[in-house]
Each structure stands twice: as structure tokens, then as C-alpha cells.
Amino acid sequence: MNSSVATTHHGPASGLSRWLYTTNHKDIGTLYLWFSFVMFLTGGCMALLIRAELFQPGLQLIQPEFFNQMTTMHGLIMVFGAVMPAFVGLANWMIPMMVGAPDMALPRMNNWSFWILPFAFSMMLSTLFMEGGAPNFGWTFYAPLSTTYAPPSVTFFIFAVHMMGISSIMGAINIIATILNLRAPGMNMMKLPLFVWTWLITAFLLIAVMPVLAGVVTMMLMDIHFGTSFFNAAGGGDPVLFQHVFWFFGHPEVYIMILPAFGIVSEIIPTFARKKLFGYPSMVYATASIAFLSFIVWAHHMFTVGMPLVGEVFFMFATMLIAVPTGVKVFNWVATMFRGSLTFETPMLFALAFVVLFTIGGFSGLMLAIAPADFQYHDTYFVVAHFHYVLVPGAVFAIMAGAYYWLPKWCGNYYSETMGKVHFWCSFIGVNITFFPMHFIGLAGMPRRIPDYALQFADFNAVATVGAFIFGFSQLIFLYNVLHCIRKGRKASDEVWEGSHGLEWTLPSPAPYHSFSEAPQIK
Amino acid sequence: MEKLLLGVSGLFLFSGRAHADWTVNLTKGVTEISREIYDLHMVIFWICVVIGFIVFGVMLWSVVYHRKSRGAKAHNFHESLVVEIAWTVVPFIILIAMAVPATATLIKMYDNTEADLDIQVTGYQWKWRYQYLAEDIDFFSSLSTPREQINNTQEKSTDYLLEVDNPLVIPVGKKVRFLLTANDVIHSWWVPEFAVKKDAIPGFINEAWVIVDKPGVYRGQCAELCGKDHGFMPIVVEVKSQEDYEQWLAEFKKADALKSQAAEKSWNLADLMATGEQVYSKACLACHQANGEGVPSIFPALKNSAVALGDEALHIDVVLNGVSGTAMQAFKDQLSAVELAAVITYERNAWGNKTGDIVTPAQIAELKK
Ligand SMILES: [Cu+2]
């Protein structure tokens, strides 16, 4: 995004070194965003390969061994390579501008937290070419499948996870430091834009759980290479322990991927409803409650491992409870729209689709929380439908919405609204064709992570595959639109949107290389 | 857009009711628990539908009537404590109302008291082992769909991927308790019609039970990713009336006795090779591959392998007792003496491994004792 740079007294270096050595929050944000888009396409290709194999019963394109590698890599890449870096990219770009700061609080660390990622993911992807193949035990890598029975490449996977974890933790520290220390005078906590609030809370979640992930992969490493038996029953270890530790990280991780999305949507809806966000304080409290609850629900992923009855009941109640603050958020968004003056530019379309489709994902989540019913849903396509609803039209749509919303501020030009709308409708239709039928095949009894299936699941699988290709290829429209916007879009005004609100819109478009050299005053 | 969604969820409801055999919905199943779970599922589903209608309805209303192009002016309200409290408390109450029956069902499911029949279910990569604890019955159950169907060179049968060589057989109307564990990685034993899904975990014994009220054949699959052939380890349960069940027991024991007699007759190389090939494709091919070349770094080749060409005793030991801490399982209890002798002989003479050795069933029978 070269054109996003207005050369001030000291602008960016030129050439490759600008990107390698940069400590500028906008450059680093841009790097994160492009990185995540590349990962999104990579993980997307894997998803399409999976869907293509599942188009019909029987094995056509790939063998089970490779199929498992694809499901594993798809999950890992989308979670750690696409969604998380995209949010960090948005945070880098927007948080300093939103709180009235010149840059992130720890710019050099910022550079490092980004540049670790390409190495981590090169290492991860290189496993595909190793003897024995890439990790094939699912993105949840349950032991002992991922330890005693894993391919040799698991060691590289462990180191890649360590590197991603370090990157995330450093990113989170930076965000917290920026928000707590660099706010403009008068910007007190209860005036922070919601995107900043949700990220602040997300950053604390990251710091709390990434070390747990690091711990669990280290225990795996010890089991594999140093003769320990944390997860090996034959040596007196406990395979279920793995799941407890993993999901203690894993469930908050789910909220790490959705809270910033809540923040983005809470910025966009008021802009295009031309009305203040309804219930700002309750939005903040709801986010905090969700974050707190996210630590005490992990075992809802493990209802079938044979927990004692009290455990089941506790985790069922706690999980159902999360529906309350989540509901509050949805109700507040709807109340913001109610009696507003709505227009439907691309960011708003994505935000509205987010509200509806995320809520559908929330509904299936509520169903999954009912422990006895979960005995039927668990590990079926119903779960696959559920988490893809919250992650694709949830997190990914919110990222798209945010990208369209802020793109004119970043590069000083509008994207093409027509192309944006085409992209939206193709994605919207594609996503639903892909994932809605998965509810049906899941309820009808199709387990997840299988390369081939019984005949009664054939029709819906074929439909889902068609949807996946529609969704996948429509992302190229997005790519084209962004490139077009950077190079020759229509000049954007400083406010960009009629109903825009917040400090970032007081800066010129494109935003200058250093955001606020002098702190703005907040009334 | 909301219209579309409502349409889609409407379709969900409609198809759920009108074409019950189109299977877009959960099965009601054939046990008391499975029906209760089905009811819970439907109740929570309808709660979601109602909330969805209200929320999406208001949204749709705003999208249609409060759009700027219609001249809508933004109103300036953005706070209301009463409303916030209301939409916190009401969902909370609904959830409690839902949690009560769910907990009741859960308590019933956890009633693992005395059963009429105990069966130990052990997950292996990629087959199930069933041991009837009170009877002397112990057998393995694995996929019987031919490879040709999976590779699309043969037409697929109706029960494609949901058929096994030896189904589990249980009596109708009796409380059958399953004790689940695993030999290698975690598996999960799932029969949707019983609403039983329980993980089979190495080193643990999990419990689950059923009382099935209708004789019939019920099919399920392993639900936990357990490696390469996770998609190919189905479960078939035949539920029989008490008389039929007892008859099956008797026949099973008779067949078992015949098998051990077979070990006593003398076998020549050709016969062993023929049987061995069958056993190999059933029990070993998934890992060591049809051509005996294995999968690099994961499953070793048997073609030209030091073990298959070297000392017979070592080869026999590997196959009978497995290699602990690897995917190579112990086949001692999985295969009969004849099958073991045949498959070992086969490995020592197939794919150009021309040792000419014969491992006899009698030799193995001796070791199995
Ligand atoms: Cu969770």
C-alpha cells in the first residue's frame, strides 16, 4: 500500500528495507494484513481441496493420509495465520489513530512480532514436503495421535507454534501498552472506541492463554523426544490431560478470534445507521464478562471424554451462561440500527451479515452447550457448521467489513462500491451454501474429519462443495478491488463516511505516516 | 437477506418434518435416552427459532423502514438501563428453564448401575474389538466394504462404509453396558440411534449403556480422529430378540471351536499364501500397503525388510506382540493361529521376499497358549 504514505518531515525508507526495518505502526499493520491475506488464500486452497474430495462419495483426488494433513493445515493456517494476524494488522493500523497516539508504544518489538510470523509459517508449510508428510492429527492435535503416533514433522510443528505464540504475546503486550499509556488527554477509558476496548480485552486473553499453548506443545515435545509420559497412558500419563490443557487455551482462543470482530462491527453499524452505538457501557461489560466466562467453559469441548456428572453439569451451565452477554451484544447492535438512518455501503453489508450469521452460529453454539444433546452433535458436521458460522461469516466477514471501512483512510481512495457489493453478495451466498447444509449432514450423522462418507450424505456434500468454490473464488474480487483502490480509486475525503465518528477520521486521507505528532484534545 | 435466511431456516423445519427419511434432522433413535435427547434438541431449536424471528425481525424492520433512502432521520436515543436489564434477565430465565430438563437427562445417562450384559469395547487403529465379559466371546469388527468400491471401480452398495465383517450383537430390552477403552489412540464409539457417543481412550475405561427397544440393525462410526483410516471404522450393532441372541451365542462358540481345529491340520505353502493374502489385505494393508512398501517414515516397508527376510522368530514376535509405543499392534488376539501363520508366511514370500519359509499354524497355536 505504497500510496498510503504522505511524505512528511521524515517519511518511510525506500525499497525492501522499508518493510524489513520498519517500526511504523501503519507499515507493520499493512504487512500483517497482506500476510494474513496470503495465508487466507493458502488455507482456502486447502479447504477447496478438501471440499473437492468430498464432492462425491469414494476417494477421487487425494488419499486419506493427505486428506488429514489438509484438514490439519487448513485449520492451523486459518486460525493462526489468517484470522489472528488480520486482527493484529487492524489493531496496528487503527489503535494508535483511534486513541490519538503517534504510533504503537513499543515500535521495535512491533517489527519483531510481525517478522517472526513468515518464518513460523514457512516452517509449518515446509512440513508438507517432509518425509512422512505434514501434521495429520487435526488442528486440535490430540495426544497420543500427535505424540506417539505422529509423523516426524510434528517437531517442526511444535516450533512453529512456539514462534506464533511469541509473536502473539509480543503483539498483545504492545497493544496493552499503547492503549493504557498513549491515549490522548481527555480520552478516558469509557470514551475508548469499542474496537479498542475489545482489543484490550483480547490482548489480556492472549497473554493469559498463549503460554498455556506453549506449555502443552512443550509437554508434547518432551513426550516425543525426551522420554516423558505426560500424555502417554502406557507410561502412567493421561491423554485427557492434554485435552484439558489444550482447551484451556482453546476456548479463550475462540474469543480471541471473535472479540475484535465485535469491536469492528460496533464501529461500523453506528456509522451507517448515523446513530450512536446503543448501550456503550453494557457493550464494554458484556465483552469483559464474555472474556471472563471464556476461562471456565473449556470442557464443553470434552463432554464425551467421560467426565464426572458434576463436571458435565458445571460446564454445561457455564457455557449456556455465555449466551447472555453475547445476546446483549446482538440486541445492542439491533437497537443501534432501530430508528437510525441506514445506508448499505459494503462495510455495512458485511457488518449486517455478520450480525445475522454470527447469531446463527451462536444459536448452534447454544444447542451444543446442552450437554446431553452434545453427545449427538459432538465431532459431527454440526460442529463444523457451528464454528464455521462463527468464524467465516463471523470473524472473516468482520475483517472484510473493517478492511472496506478503513481502506479509504489507509490509502486515500475509495474502493469500487459496485465491486464491493458483488464481492459481498457472492461471499454471502457462497458461505451459506457451503455451511448451512453442514447442519443437516451433521444431524444426520456424518462425523467430521473423514475423507469419504456413506451415501446418504452425498447430496448435501455436493451442495456444500459448490458453495465453497463460489465463496473461495469470490475472494479474488476482493483482492482486485483492494489493488484497484490503492492504484486508482476515487479520492476519499477526510471523514470518508457521512456518519463517521472518532479520531481516526479527523486525520487526512490517506493518513499521514505518523498519526498524531501532537496529541489531540478530547472534549 | 434476512428473508433468505428465514427461508432457509424455514426449509430446515419443513424438511425436518415432511421428509423424515431425508435425514436433515437428528434421529429420534430407539432408546428412551435418545428420544429425550431428541426432545431437548427440538426444544432448544425452537427457542432459537423464536429468538431468531424476533431479533432478525426487528433488524429487517429497521433495514426496510429506517433506511436513509426512504427519508428516515436518525433518532437520538442510545441508552436505556431498563431495556438492558430486560434483555439480560429474560434470556437468563429461558436458559435456566432449559438447563433443568437437560440436567435431568444427563443424570439418567450417568446411571451406570448394574447391567444385564457387560461388553468391553476397545478401539484399535482402525477396527473395534468386542469382548463379552460374562461369555467367552471376543472378536474384532472391521470395515467390510471392498476397496474397489472406495476407489470407485465398483458400484457402491447401500451400506457403503457402514458395513462390517462381524457386527456387535446384543439382546433387545436388556440393559447393556459398554466399557470403552482404546489400544492406541483415542477413538469414539458412536451409534446415533442409541444416542451413545463415548470416547475410547487408552488407559481409561469409560462407561455407557443402552436399553434398545426395537430389534434391528443400527449403524454408526468412529467419531474421534484416530489417524489415516478414521473414516473407515464403522460400527454395526445387531439387536436381536432374546432367543435369536442366544442362538447367535451358540453358533458363535461353535464356529470358534472349528477355527482352533483348523490349526491342527497340515498346511502347504500355496494354501498359506492364499489365506495369507486375504488376511493381509484385511488386517495389514491399511498400513503396510498392498505392495508391501509401506508409507515412508510412518509405516515401514515389509518388502525387503530385515524382519521379513531375517529371523523367523523375530518376525513372529513382532506380529504377535506388536511393537509397543508404535502403531504396530499385537495381533495375537486379533487373528486365529491359522490366520497368523498364513499372514506371516505370506509376508515372507510375497513381493519378491523369497525366503521359502513356512510358518505353520501349529507353531503359532503353541505360542498363543
Ligand atoms: Cu469452547
Ligand SMILES: [Cu+2]
Ligand atoms: Cu476414528
